[in-house]
Amino acid sequence: MSPRPPAAGPARPRRTPGRPTRDSADQRSHLLDCAIACFVMRGIGATSLRAIATQAHVTPALLHYYFGDKEQLLAAIVEERLMPALALVRAPVAEAGEDVAELVAGFVNGMGEAIDRHPWLPSLWVREVLCEGGALRDVMFSRVAPQLPLMLAQRFAQAQAAGRLNPDLDPRLLVISLVGLTLFPAAGAPIWRRVFNADDIDGKALRAHTTALLDRGLQVPPGPLDLQEPEASR
Structure with missing residues (x-):
């Protein structure tokens, strides 16, 4: 008789690819604060989404996830x-x-x-x-x-x-x-x-x-x- 396979443990919830791991409201607020800091320092026209992402220590993709583009980010601010x-x-x-x-x-x-x-x-x-x-x-x-x-x-x-x-x-x-x-x-x-x-x-x-x-x-x-x-x- 073949030995039984070991019982499987509880399944881990799978995280949807690309979604942030941090609390969404907290993360969004953090990104807005970092965007304002960059705008005050460099001006809105001279600030790129990449510069804001660097200030916030996140990837540009995360900014796109929350705000889409710079125009929508400014509207949110x-x-x-x-x-x-x-x-x-x-x-x-x-x-x-x-x-x-x-x-x-x-x-x-x-x-x-x-x-x-x-x-x-x-x-x-x-x-x-x-x-x-x-x-x-x-x-x-x-x-x-x-x-x-x-x-x-x-x-x-x-x-x-x-x-x-x-x-x-x-x-x-x-x-x-x-x-x-x-x-x-x-x-x-x-x-x-x-x-x-x-x-x-x-x-x-x-x-x-x-x-x-x-x-x-x-x-x-x-x-x-x-x-x-x-x-x-x-």
Whole structure:
């Protein structure tokens, strides 16, 4: 009688060829983060999928698996990174009441929170929106402008018409001023921190400075001596 063959152990599940072994959501998020890092460093136009794959320590085929091509990758970054970051700015502005100071504070604090959570935002914005030929300029006109700057300018115009805002101001330029006092200092932080040896100035301190500048300008607050009558008038 022939000996029985040894009992087979439990069958191992076969992995579909080409599928990632890492958790898909985690891997996808990692690839988006690496793509943003490359875009900030080299620019979107100058960054290839191979360069992103090298940054992420994966093969280009894995990028193709998740995103198809570079255009689809960029679309994913807009939907899953850029627009959620800007939503942090829009939310407090949309929720602010009719008080102009509350509206301004909502923008300043919202932008500060967006930059704290997404440090890549200022550099990517300057490179890909402000610079001629930037890959995100059309996104600014089609997606961002209606949701934030145009809405904010309209709110300022309404406040001005109601007598709650300086009539000498242009509501549109006021929005530009707010961007210039929030987004641009963050983009230039590596420079001015080195110039002024100002590593002690963090995002919170920058927001406090900006709010004070917008609220009181260069006016020196009155002190105890300012309230006293001069000797000659007594």
